[in-house]
Amino acid sequence: TQLLEQSPQFLSIQEGENLTVYCNSSSVFSSLQWYRQEPGEGPVLLVTVVTGGEVKKLKRLTFQFGDARKDSSLHITAAQPGDTGLYLCAGGKNYGQNFVFGPGTRLSVLP
Amino acid sequence: DSGVTQTPKHLITATGQRVTLRCSPRSGDLSVYWYQQSLDQGLQFLIHYYNGEERAKGNILERFSAQQFPDLHSELNLSSLELGDSALYFCASSLTGTSGRNEQFFGPGTRLTVL
Numbered sequence: 772t773q774l775l776e777q778s779p780q781f782l783s784i785q786e787g788e789n790l791t792v793y794c795n796s797s798s799v800f801s802s803l804q805w806y807r808q809e810p811g812e813g814p815v816l817l818v819t820v821v822t823g824g825e826v827k828k829l830k831r832l833t834f835q836f837g838d839a840r841k842d843s844s845l846h847i848t849a850a851q852p853g854d855t856g857l858y859l860c861a862g863g864k865n866y867g868q869n870f871v872f873g874p875g876t877r878l879s880v881l882p
Numbered sequence: 883d884s885g886v887t888q889t890p891k892h893l894i895t896a897t898g899q900r901v902t903l904r905c906s907p908r909s910g911d912l913s914v915y916w917y918q919q920s921l922d923q924g925l926q927f928l929i930h931y932y933n934g935e936e937r938a939k940g941n942i943l944e945r946f947s948a949q950q951f952p953d954l955h956s957e958l959n960l961s962s963l964e965l966g967d968s969a970l971y972f973c974a975s976s977l978t979g980t981s982g983r984n985e986q987f988f989g990p991g992t993r994l995t996v997l
Contacts, residue, residue, distance in 0.1 A: 804985065813884065813972050813988030814925070859925065863984065870986065872917075872925040 774798055775862055775873035783879040787849050792876040794860030795842045801864055803836055803843045808857040808875070850880045885909065886975050886989035894995045900961040903992045907954055907975030913937070914956040915976070915986060916948055920969040931956055932978070963996045970994075 775796045784790055794803065802821045806814035818827050820836035820843065827834045831854075833846040847854055857877050861870040885908035895901055907914050916928040918941075927940035931950035942948075945963075950956040960967060970993050974986040 806988075811970075811991070811993070813886075813974075813990050815884070816985055816987065819985055861986075870915075870927065872927070874924045 774871045775860060777858075777860060777873040777876050779876060780874070781877050781879075783881065784850055786851055786880055786882050788880075789846070789848050790850055790878070791844055791846045792858055792878070793842065793844050794862075794873055796862060797841065798862065798864075799840050800862035801840070802862070803840070804861045804863070804870070805834055805843070805845055806859040806861065808859060809855075814857075814859055847878075850878075852880045852882050854878060855880050884987040884989065886973060886987055888971075888973050888989035888992050890992060891990065892993050892995075894997065895963060896997055897963055897965060899963050899996075900959065901963065901994065903958040903960070903971050903973075903994075905956045905958070905973030905975075905989060907956070907973075908987055911975035911977050911987075912954065913976045913978060913984070914950055914954070915974040916942075916956070916958050917972045917974065918969050919972060919991075923969075925972070928958070960994070965996050968994055968996045 778793050804819045805817045808814040818834045823838045823840045825836045831848045857875045859875045860873045863870045887906045889904045912933045915930045919925045928942040930938040948958045970991045972991045974988045976984040976986045
């Protein structure tokens with residue numbers, strides 16, 4: 772049983788389109804992180820959100836943490852081929868418990 | 883470049899063998915985490931060390947073991963290897979052991995192929 776679910780599993784879009792991917796759980800997390808991973812490489816941390824309702828922007832990427840701290844979304848505006856990759860969310864709980872990773876959303880942005 | 887290094891990059895070995903994967907954390911980080919990533923299982927947490935001590939275990943098999951040395955580098959030992967152990971193995975490091983709000987930085991991984 773996945774503690775974190777991500778949707779959609781796969782997404783293929785044209786350059787310039789907007790998209791949103793989701794990370795959902797029935798558990799409450801003290802923080803949630805988003806990573807992007809390219810084939811054969813390690814995940815790269817994009818953002819950490821810690822407060823319910825928090826919104827963070829990173830250029831064309833907008834991250835939101837749900838009010839109840841059980842879910843999060845990542846919105847990309849005007850996607851570019853360089854955004855292609857596997858987007859992973861990871862939920863962290865308090866001291867003594869480790870991060871749980873979702874299965875990821877594999878995004879392909881076509882030129 | 884995350885500052886986390888892993889060696890070797892690739893490893894090909896046979897069933898029944900034993901291998902050691904090495905990880906050096908970012909300068910100043912005290913925690914090291916090991917993960918296994920395979921196509922059908924996603925990123926699975928194996929084990930966490932903080933300043934030389936084991937902090938948490940995840941889905942780590944009894945054939946696998948790890949340790950963190952005084953200089954904070956870590957090694958993951960995989961023994962009696964099976965075909966199903968073929969995967970990418972990642973090491974990540976973070977500043978402290980308080981994982982609830984701690985940011986992890988990943989190394990480039992070791993690709994293990996068991997033939």
